[in-house]
Amino acid sequence: MSEIKLTGDAFELYCDVVGSPVPEIQWWYADINRADSFKQLWDGARKRRVSINTAYGTNGVSVLAISRLTLEDAGIYECRASNDPRRNDLRQNPAISWIRTQATISVLQKPRINASDQEILQPKSGQELPIILQCNLTNSHSIHQESFWMKNGQEIANTKTAHKHTMFKLSKPRADDAGEYMCVYTFKSAPNANATIEVKAAPEILGHKRSENKKEGENATLHCKSVGYPHPVWTWRKKVGRGSYIDIDNSTGRFFITNRNNFTELSIIGLDIGTDPGEYVCNASNIISSRESMTILRVRSHLAPLWPFLGVLAEIIILVVIIVVYEKRKRPDEVPDGKRRSDLSISAVVLRYDFLLIMKGNIIILKCLKWLLFDPKMK
Numbered sequence: 202m203s204e205i206k207l208t209g210d211a212f213e214l215y216c217d218v219v220g221s222p223v224p225e226i227q228w229w230y231a232d233i234n235r236a237d238s239f240k241q242l243w244d245g246a247r248k249r250r251v252s253i254n255t256a257y258g259t260n261g262v263s264v265l266a267i268s269r270l271t272l273e274d275a276g277i278y279e280c281r282a283s284n285d286p287r288r289n290d291l292r293q294n295p296a297i298s299w300i301r302t303q304a305t306i307s308v309l310q311k312p313r314i315n316a317s318d319q320e321i322l323q324p325k326s327g328q329e330l331p332i333i334l335q336c337n338l339t340n341s342h343s344i345h346q347e348s349f350w351m352k353n354g355q356e357i358a359n360t361k362t363a364h365k366h367t368m369f370k371l372s373k374p375r376a377d378d379a380g381e382y383m384c385v386y387t388f389k390s391a392p393n394a395n396a397t398i399e400v401k402a403a404p405e406i407l408g409h410k411r412s413e414n415k416k417e418g419e420n421a422t423l424h425c426k427s428v429g430y431p432h433p434v435w436t437w438r439k440k441v442g443r444g445s446y447i448d449i450d451n452s453t454g455r456f457f458i459t460n461r462n463n464f465t466e467l468s469i470i471g472l473d474i475g476t477d478p479g480e481y482v483c484n485a486s487n488i489i490s491s492r493e494s495m496t497i498l499r500v501r502s503h504l505a506p507l508w509p510f511l512g513v514l515a516e517i518i519i520l521v522v523i524i525v526v527y528e529k530r531k532r533p534d535e536v537p538d539g540k541r542r543s544d545l546s547i548s549a550v551v552l553r554y555d556f557l558l559i560m561k562g563n564i565i566i567l568k569c570l571k572w573l574l575f576d577p578k579m580k
Contacts, residue, residue, distance in 0.1 A: 203305040207392055210311075211268040214304050216280035219260045224282040224300075226255055226263040231277045233305070239279060247274075275308040312341035312386065314396040321489065322374050322402035331372050334398050336384035338365040343388050351383040351395075376405040379430035403490035404429035404463075406483065412497040417474040423496050424466040425483035433485035435465035440480040449481075474500045 206212055218224045228242040242265065244253040255263040261282065267274055285298040315337045322332075338345060350360040350369045360369060371378050379402035385395045408426040415421045427433055437458055438446040449456050449467065457468040465483055478500045484493040 202303070203307065205307045205309060205391055206270050207309055207311040207394065208270055208272060210270050210392070211266065212270070212306060214265045214278055214280070216263045216265070216282070216302065217260060218262075218282040218300075220282070220284050222284050223257050223259070223261050224284040225288065226261050227281045227299075228253055228263070228265050229279040229281060231279070233276050233307075236277055239277075242278075270308050272308050272310065275306055277303055277305050279303045309342045309391055312345075312394040313339045314384065314386070314394060315339055316384065316396035316398050319399040319401060320374075322376065322379055322400065324403065325375075329373050329375070331370055332374050332400070334369045334371070334382055334384075334400075336367050336396050336398075338386050338394075341386070341388070341394070343391055345386045345388055345394075348384060348386045351385060353380045371400070374400070375428075376402040377428035378402075379428070381430070400430065401487075401489055402429045404433045404485040404487055404492050406485055406492050406494040409483070409494050410496050412499065414499045414501065415472055416501050417472050419472055421469045421472055421477075421498060422466060423469075423481055423483070423498065424464065425485070425494055426465075427463045427485045427492070429463070429485075429487060429489070431487045432462045433487045433491075435460045436484045436486075437465070437467050438482045438484065440482065446482065469498075472500045474502055 204212060214228075216226055216228075218226060229239040230242050231237070231239040242251055242253065245251065247267070250268050252266040252268075253263065254266075255261065263280065265278065265280075279301050280303075281299040281301050283299040288298045290298075317333075317335045320332050320334075323329075334350075336348070338348070345365065347361050347363050348365075348367045349362070350357045350367070357369070360367075367384055369382065369384075379400045382398045382400060383395050384398075385393050387393050404427040406425050406427045409424060413421055413423060425435070435458070437449040437456075439449055441447050449458065451457055455470045457470070459466045459468070465485075467481065467483070469477060478498055481496050481498055482493050483496070484491060
């Protein structure tokens with residue numbers, strides 16, 4: 202096994218061994234020009250750039266990692282494993298008591314790329330000026346093949362070129378154009394070389410609900426999404442008075458906040474009609490600036506659908522009571538017997554007509570109207 206790396210990069214080697222008893226694992230190193238002169242590697246060697254993590258269970262697993270590579274790190278790396286009781290006896294031949302596997306690491310000088318400085322997008326002014334990102338390959342270990350541009354780890358289409366000097370233009374830069382741009386140079390027999398240019402912008406919140414309507418006992422989910430770079434730090438607050446807010450976190454057991462880069466979500470479990478309705482504010486902050494947006498949460502009672510019917514029913518009861526009281530307060534000697542029966546009939550008709558006006562357009566009340574008009578007891 203062999204790998205080619207550039208200065209400043211890092212690499213990892215894995216070693217997995219099986220045996221009974223479980224073998225001991227060691228790491229060794231030798232210069233390429235002196236392959237017969239190995240030296241044992243220890244965790245924290247080379248100014249703490251070497252990391253060795255080993256775990257033993259039913260088998261043994263070890264990981265060797267070296268960061269911030271230099272040209273002197275090139276060489277042969279060897280994983281040794283043995284469960285021979287005499288394995289560490291200096292009088293024993295290591296070739297007999299240890300099994301070994303090797304990897305050759307070559308380290309090349311990292312190509313020099315001159316890249317333009319970071320850019321910071323200003324808030325919308327209506328006269329956004331174009332931004333040009335530039336990279337120039339000035340020194341390399343071999344002739345490059347081509348170059349292309351990436352944004353946030355994704356290749357940008359139609360940016361490949363064979364030139365050492367490459368450019369990418371943002372004609373009308375906006376907050377969603379902000380991000381981590383990278384010019385990448387490819388080589389035939391060496392790893393790619395790249396340089397990073399950051400385009401920063403204050404967060405802008407979009408794609409959020411301005412209001413949410415739920416019933417008590419249900420769960421509610423509020424969310425906010427932003428554009429801009431670097432990714433913001435999200436916080437949620439609830440308004441509790443004029444200019445007064447309380448912070449929301451995951452400590453209550455009913456509120457759960459999930460943050461993912463440019464997205465945040467607030468979940469409320471088992472809505473309480475007494476405490477949960479109100480104004481909720483999400484805030485996005487990065488090193489450039491901060492923005493916030495408000496969502497109104499409304500929580501309705503389980504009895505909310507019955508309020509219109511109960512209101513109409515109350516009006517009917519009041520109307521009936523008024524007519525009955527009016528009829529009762531009349532003195533019998535002031536009104537002839539035939540006249541009184543006629544007035545009672547007129548009053549009943551008026552009652553039914555008023556009831557019809559109140560019930561118009563309501564399906565539930567129309568059923569009541571049918572009962573009032575056609576029930577024999579009402580005639």
